[in-house]
Amino acid sequence: MAVFIGGNRIESAVKNLSENNIPNFSFPNQAVTALNKYYQWNMYQNKELEIAKEIINEDKKSKVSEIVRLVRSEGRRALLFSEAEKIMEMYDIKTVETGLLTPNEEVASGYSFPAVAKLDSAKILHKTDKQGVILNIGSQDELIKAVNRIRSDFPGENVVVQPMQDIQTELILGIKRDEIFGPIVVFGLGGIYTEIFKLVDFIIPPMNAEEIKKRLLESKIGFLFAGARGKKPYNIDEMARILSGIVSLSQEAEDIKELDINPLLIYNSNKNSVVVDVKIIF
Incomplete structure (x- = not known):
């Protein structure tokens, strides 16, 4: 050097x-x-032997590999939300309730309002930038119009419908895979503050739940879990569990080159955290 x-x-x-x-x-x-x-x-x-590495779950590894194999057979390099949702479920990461509409499927009744309609495409990954998201849909008629508008702008693509969520704090989580260093797990403050404050930190797997808790408290968003300025702290056990799932996924799914969860909504109440959107590229 x-x-x-x-x-x-x-x-x-x-x-x-x-x-x-x-x-x-x-x-x-x-x-x-x-x-x-x-x-x-x-x-x-080169962690000491007493710090146990995460055990590779061969069953999960096989299931993720099968999803990736099927997607690759279709000539795609990214998962649809419905496919990514299955992987999140395997790793005990809750996603928002989602209805999938294929290109020719009629919009059924029974959705909760207000709702959001989103483009679900493996070719267009930044759907907000491409006007592929319609928020605050208040009725069945508005939903039908929103779905038809997305279908008109993006022919042949799927649409997903989700109930609008209360927003308290938004986080981003992800996996980046480096050719030399291997998988790196990213976490930090999300939403409109992502680019403004750049409160992002990293985890290099393997790391167990107790280590993750310590890492969270020492991180740039540690104040959320310490109850800064009299605020009720967010649930660090829940956050450590979610990050543990991402760490395990990063080790068991070597085909995944990039994963972005944005946002993960977290609450300092009894309400569970939930993933609103997830992108997986391989």
């Missing part, structure tokens, strides 16, 4: 280092930060 400071005068030297796979940093603090991150990663990879 080298720290070369000199701008244009050292371009040839930096190029020579790069060609020989020697990392170079422009400032000492960047090098120290990189070394610290590598040290942390190495510590996780």
